[in-house]
Structures are given as structure tokens and as C-alpha cells.
Amino acid sequence: MESQRTFLFIGLLLVSYLLFQEWNTAYNQPKIDTSATTQVTTPTSTPVSDDVPASSQDDVPVAQTKAIRSTVSVKTDVLDVKIDTKGGDIVEAKLLQHAETHGSEEPYLLLGEFENKQYIAQSGLIGLNGPDASRDGRPVYESTQSAYTLEGDELRVPLTFVDSKGIVYTKTYVFKAGKYDVALEYDVNNTSADPIQVQLYTQVKRTVQNKGSMVDQTYLGAAYGTNEEPYEKYSFDDMSEANLNKNTQGGYIAFIQHYFVSAWVPNQTVNSTIYTLLRNGQGIIGVKNEPVNVAANSSSTMNATYYMGPKDSDALEAIQEDLDLTVDYGWLFFISQPLFVLLKLIYGVVGNWGIAIIAITILVKTALYPLTKAQYTSMAKMRMLQPKMQALKERYGDDRQKFGQATMELYRKEKVNPMGGCLPLLLQMPIFLALFYVFLESTELRHAEFMLWLTDLSAKDPYYVLPILFGASMFLTQKLQPMTVTDPMQQKMMTYMPLVFTFFFIIFPFPSGLVLYWLVSNLITIAQMLYIYRGMEKKGLKVR
Template sequence: MESQRTFLLIGLMLVSFLLFQEWNNDYNAPKADPSATTQTLGATTPESDDFIPASSDGEVPAATTAKRSVIDVTTDVFTVKIDTRGGDIIEADLLQYEETKGSDTPYMLLGVFDGKQYFSQSGLIGLNGPDATVEGRPVYKTTQKAFTLNGDELRVPLEFTDSKGVTFTKTYIFKKGDYAVGLEYTVNNVTADPIQVQLYTQVKRTVQDKGSLVDQNYLGAAYGTEEEPYEKYSFSDMADKNLNITTAGGYIAFIQHYFVSAWVPQQDQQNTLYSKLVAGNAAIIGTKGEAVNVQAGTQATLSSTYYMGPKESDVLEAIHPDLDLTVDYGWLWFISQPLFVLLKWLHSILGNWGLAIIAITVIVKTAMYPLTKAQYTSMAKMRALQPKMAALKEKYGDDRQKFGQAMMEMYRKEKVNPMGGCFPLLLQMPIFLALFYVFLESTELRHAEFILWLNDLSAMDPYYVLPVLFGLSMFITQKLQPMTVTDPMQQKMMTFMPVVFSIFFLWFPSGLVLYWLVSNLISIAQMLIIYRGMEKKGIKVRG
């Protein structure tokens, strides 16, 4: 049993290492450097080889040479740049999120990052869509070059009139405190003939290879359909096969640590979800709506919603019932989601994310106390049987079959389950991992302050105080536990494990280390209570 427990701890260490590596890939990934983003138009706008979904006649537009410019939009949560060529969003800074802790630079979600592009694109294709003509994507006109949100809503209209006199008005709708941006296309057909258009929306991003070891803190595309509420579609998936699915409603997204951008088309129509890799090592995932016929002398409006912001479950769910799944808690989402709800509730009461972590640890450890008691009780009983176990070994020598039978008979008479110390630990591991995912994925913990020097729970402890305290708590736990390991190698492994974990946790997010430290301290207190009760009953716990 002790051997199995040792291997469980080693397995836990391995899982922790893999999860940490995933966090490290995201948290320490190269951030956007605004100084590296040139302000010249050519450097901040999509290149002429932008992929446009094929129109119904199969043609793809060529590049236009018309003069273009950039429109600046400022709200309480964004600064946004819109390219008049195509009306694409080519840059978005999140004003309420710092690029790095303590900096005055807002977090750049969309834009150009050291040559890497991340844009939001949309347009009208179909038989008569302006983005489907051989002249190239339309260059829109605006009444002003800068827009600022002063009230609750800001409308940014872009207008284009084609050679036949049809007017296309592309309007972005920004709302106060909202990361969801509305998109409306109004088509005014003043001609004597009907026309047909089709709305497409897509996100374009330079391919980035993370070299992921586990499927958490995912960087890549995702989509949802009527049948599949959430499916990842990685860069490698796109390289293998283009996505091409027709569904009622649906959505597409690009996901990264803490943030997401997503197009949610009209949910009352059939939409085609697609992907493509294009020249320049860029990946695109997008949606195409149904073809819309606009009769002569009439108008029609097509719409969609684009979200670009933090992974906030409630907000995302309000935009689309399944969009909150982009807050990726992995395969333990059904445990992580209620734990996160509890964590947010505790924060609303305590007003500090560090205190909320401590509180949820206390609650979880208290709820799991029956399992903990069963685990330590079983371990103590196993230790009490060690003298009888040694006598059986001496009696039966190398006859392993008779020794095994005698040992099982002894367990039966003493009413001891040799796996009793392992099962509770196995049952606790999903809770442990689910909380890990919550701390790792929750945007609310990004740059969250605790106390004193711990001013960012998503970053490592700068003075390594928490990892050292954790190592000490683990050492104390080992000393209190009734140990039955006799193999010298296992003894050495168990002895050095607190040191290994302490070193390993030096680079862990301090919020996670805080959780494990508090968990260990509670375990020590519970252990002392359990052992004291057992010793009163005459059960020898420690040698």
C-alpha cells in the first residue's frame, strides 16, 4: 500500500509538472510590445493576400489599389483601429487590463506582434457582395477619422457605393463597459434588379506552435455547433483538413490564456463554419451566413456579434449559450465550474482573491474530511499490522503464494482494507486538479493582489516565501504520517520529495502555491485530530 501511495505522489508530481509547463507556455509567452508595432499604415493593416471565402460564383477578389486609412475608436474598455479597406478591426487594446503588472500599457489583444498578425475580418460576398468583386475589397468612407464613446452606445458607420449605385453601410456598434461589438450591414439596393449578398466573419492569426504537452491553456481556434457545443480546432487540425460544417447558429473563436475573440453569427439561420491556412503562415477560422436576396428598391440588414476580451463565463454565456466553454477547464469542467462560482462568491464577500483562495481551500478540505480520515485511519491500521506482517514473512519465507493468502486472511480478520489509504487519495485528486484549472484559467486572478509582496497571484512569488513554507509543511506532514516504507530507494524518494516540490514550486503562480500551502496546513491539523482520537482508542499511530 505504501508503495502505491508513493507512486501516486510521484504521479501527482508529474501531472503538476505538465500542468505547470502549460501555464509557463502561456504566462511567459512573448507579449505584445507596442514599441515594436510600427504606426505606419502598411505595417498595421492586413496584407493584400487576405483570404476571402469564395463567393457563390467561385471568384476571389484581387487586391485593390484605392486609398485607404485607419479609423481610431475609443471606448471605456477599448482603443480600436479599423482599416477602411474591408472595414476590418486590425488592432484592439484592452484598457482595463495591463500588458504587464504595474505597467501603463494596456493589453493588446489584436494587432501586430513582432511580425505576427491577429485581426478580425468581415465582409459581404455572394453574387453581388462588394468583397466578391474582381476589383478587390471595398474601401469605405467615413465622416470622421476618430470616434469616442461618450454615452452608452457608439455607432461607427462605414459606407461604400459600388459601380451600380448600391450602397453598403457597415456599422460597428460599441457599448459602454461591453467587450461584445455589434456588426450591422445595411444594403440599400437602389437599382432596378435584385441582388444577392452573403455575410462572412472571420479571425485571422499567425500560426504559433506552443508544443503543448497537455490540453490546457489552449492556444488556437475553436468552434461550436448545434450538435457539438465546443470543439477545439488547432493549427495542426487546420493543416490536416479545412473545417467545413453547416449548422444552425454556431460560433467560432480564437482562444488564448485569459482572453478570447469570437464571432457569433445570427442564430436563427444556417451558418457555414470554415477554416483555412493562407500564405504567410496565417490561420483563419470563420463563418458564412445564408445568402440574402435584396429586391430592387429595398433595403436589407445583416448582423453578427464579435467578442474580444477576457474569458468571463457569465458574459460569454450571455452572448451564446455555449461560448462560456471557451473558459477551458479541461475534462474536469463539471467540477471546475461550480468551484469557480464558489470562488467568485467568496471573493464578493472577502474582497480579496488571496483570501478567497484560502477560504475555498478550507471549505474543500472540510468537505473532504471524511475521505481524509479514512485515508489516515487506514494508514495507521496498516502500520499497526507491521509486526504481524513481519511474522508472516518469517514464517512463510519465499513462498509468496502462502504468504499472500495468509496476509489477506489477516486483513480480513483485522477488518483492514490494504487499499484504504489509496482510494481516498484517488478520489481527492480530481478536486485538486479541478481547482488547479480554476486558478490557472480564471481571468479574475490575472494580476490579482493578495498581501504585502504578493501583488500578483498569477505570477511566481518573487521572494520564494510560499514555496519554502510549502516545503516545510510537506516535511512536517511526512514526519506526522505513519510510514511503512522499508525499501531504501523509496525512503530516499520520500525524504527528498519536500525539497523537490519546493524547488519545483519556485516558478509556480503564487495563487496555486498558496492553495497547496493552506491545504497542507489544514491536513496537518486534521491529521493531529485524527491521530489523537485513534491513540485514545489504543491504536498505535506513530512509532
């Protein structure tokens, strides 16, 4: 296994991955019938609107009082939110600590109406007496203020609705300083002479969107967790094929995008049903709690938590033990997570994400040095056997059986393992891919500056300096390690590999932080190669 073949192997992996992503984007999109309505099929239940899920019981019309619909504004140190009094939904959320684009003063719009698309968080009460189950439409709440501003550690925003029977429904959002998670408290004060039954639901609705091209974003779609399945994706395509209907205690639901997530976390002690709906180009994932009976002249409170913000592993795990899995590092998460923790620790010391990337690359390459040494030592020995291998070919001609036997005997005699160069590479690949996802998925790298022209490590190098330097480092590697393959086609492929990779990194928007890692990793590999070869040459072995 030659160094050039190592690059070719990595390149084929990357190209295969990206081509699969592009194929999936072009040919595997959700098939949506906007003329039909899809709903969760619950026995003897009927949905009352496109937004409201079916109840666990027959829906009974609830007479409503009329109120004027309006919007309530809420501003904290990290959130700027708008709540629609119809239904009490969060219809807009801006993240004040995250810019819309690099260098922009406009905060990032996570929820809202943009580019003819909708992304909102909804909640309400259905069931036998739930106001959201009414045939008259969802309730319109009243608020004592049209705008709220957080001034202390906590801000409570109550919305009140009173039906014709005098039953008081109070929906309160609780915001806290520095927090992206908002508590929802639903108080039901049954002032009537009859018992009632309600059922809390919380959901996120988003216009169906196709995933972006190539590597410009990671997974875009829904996800959920149950007490048996900590993290499962449920894409728009999945919704178009079948509605989700999962029973669990606790759990969560979420919509995931690159760097950000919104998620509803129900009361973890309550039995719930996780569901999806797909209607008129809108995808919904939500949670229905079990029905709650409220006796006459008594009250009851139901609660949930809504998170709308960056993919902060620590903050997400603090809300629900599995919610941090929405920071999707792929199937190698068990490697990526500790690597990210290490990256953050380094950043805490150096205070620069670019330097932290360089430092973690040095640490990883140093830890893998024994494998690297085994790889290059094996390759060097294989090269030194080339004259003897050629002699065996000339001696046995087309007799493959005798040539194979003689070759194995030569390996045994010279104590060379033909797989010695391949196995170390295969052992290093999981770490390489794990770091790939760390740099691609970590919110901390979004708009993070390094130095000079590199002002955003999550964006491509604007002047293509890093890709060109990477191509040059590959070219230098080839010069230091002469090509031994004899096939003309393979020789041409190896010769043009630096140009192919340089062009590859230029045309595709790889984050500059990721290219920085590859460049530094390559430079360290060159240094290690020279050191290993020098040591072998001191022992009298000619390796170059």
C-alpha cells in the same frame, strides 16, 4: 498508501502533464508550407484573396469606386479600437481595464501587430454580388469621422461603400458602455434595377504561434461551437492537416489564449458554415452565413456579434449559450465551473482573491474530511499490521500463494481494507485538478494582489517564499508520519520529495495563487492528520 506516496503520486501526475506539454511544444508543431495556398474546397468556387473565403457560388467581379484608405479610431470606457477602412476590419484593440504587464499603465493589446505577428478580426460580403468578392480587391469604405468616442450608453460607427451600380453597403459597428462585445450590422440598399445576392462572412486571422513552454499559458488556438458540438478546439496543427467545413445553425468561432478570447457569433437563426484557412503562416477561422437575395430597389440587413476581451464566463454566456466554454477548464469543467462560482462568491464577501483562495481551500478540505479521515485511518491501521505482515513473510518465505491467502485472512480478521487509503485519494484528485484549472484559467486572478510581496497571484512568487514553505510543510508531514517502506530506493525518493517539489515550484512559473492553494491545503492536511491520530490514540491505538 502512505502520505509520502500521496505526494509522489501527485508529483508524478504533474510531472507527466508538464513533460507532455513540453514534448507537444517541441515535436508537434504545425507543418506549414508557405509556398502553397490552402483553401476551403467549395464546389465551383474560387477565392479572391488570401483573406476572403470562397463563396457558395461562383465569384463574379464587381466594379468598385476608388477611395482613400485610412484608419478610424473608436474609444469606449473599456476598448480602444482601430478600424481599417479597407474591408472595414478591426485591426487593433486595446483593453483599457487590463494592463499589458503588472504595474504598467499601458493597456493590454489584444488585437493588432506585435512581435512581427498579426491578430485581426475581419468581416465582409462575398457571394455573387458581394463587394469583397471583387477581383479588384476588398472595398474601401468611407467614414464621416476619423475618430469616435463613446459618451453615452451606445456608439454607432457607420462605414459606407457605394459600388459602380449605385448599390450602397453600410457596415456599422455598435459599441456599448462597459461591454467587450460589438454588434455588426451590415445593411445592403440595392438601388439597382436587378436583384443581387450577397453572403456575410466573419472571421479571425492570427499568425501561427507556438504554445509557450510548460505552464506559462494554456491553450492557444482556434475553437468553435455548433448546434451539435458545444465546444471543440481546432489548433494550428489541425488547420495544417485539414480545413474545417462544418454546417450549423448559429454556433460561434473563436481564437483562445491565456485569459483572453476573441469570438464571432453569427445570427443564431441563420444557417452557417464554419471554416478554417491556413495561408502563409496565417491561421483563419470563420463563419459564412447562407446567401441572401436582395430584390431590386429594396434593402436587407445582416448581423453578427464580435467579442474581444477577457474570459468572463457570464459575459460570454450572455452572448451565446455555449461561448462560456471557451473559458477552458479542461475535461473537469463540470467541477471547475461551480468551484469558480463559489470562489467568486467568497471574493464578493472578503474582497481579496488571496483570502478567497484560502477560504475555498478550507471549505473544500472540510467537505473532503470524511475521505481524508478514511484515508489516514486506513494507513494507520496498515502500519499497525506491519509486524504481523513481517511475521507472515518469515513464516511462508517464498510461497507467494500461501502468503497472499494469509494476508487476505489477516485483513479480514483485523477489518482492514488495503485499498482504503488509495480510494479516498483517487476521489479527491478530480477536485484537486479542477481547482488547478480554476486558478490557472481565471482572468480575475490576473494581476490580482494578495498581501505583502504577493502583488500578482497569476505570476510566480518573486521571492520563492511560498515554494519554500510548501517544501517545509511536506517535510513536517513526513516527520509526523514516519516512513514504513523498507525498500532503500523508495526511502530515498520519499526523503527527497520535499526538496524535489520545492525545486519544481521554483524553476517552473506556477502561479503564486496555485502554490498558495497547495500550501494551505497541505497545512490543513497536517492539522487534520494530527486530529485523526489523536482520536485514534485516545482509543488506545498506537499510530505513530
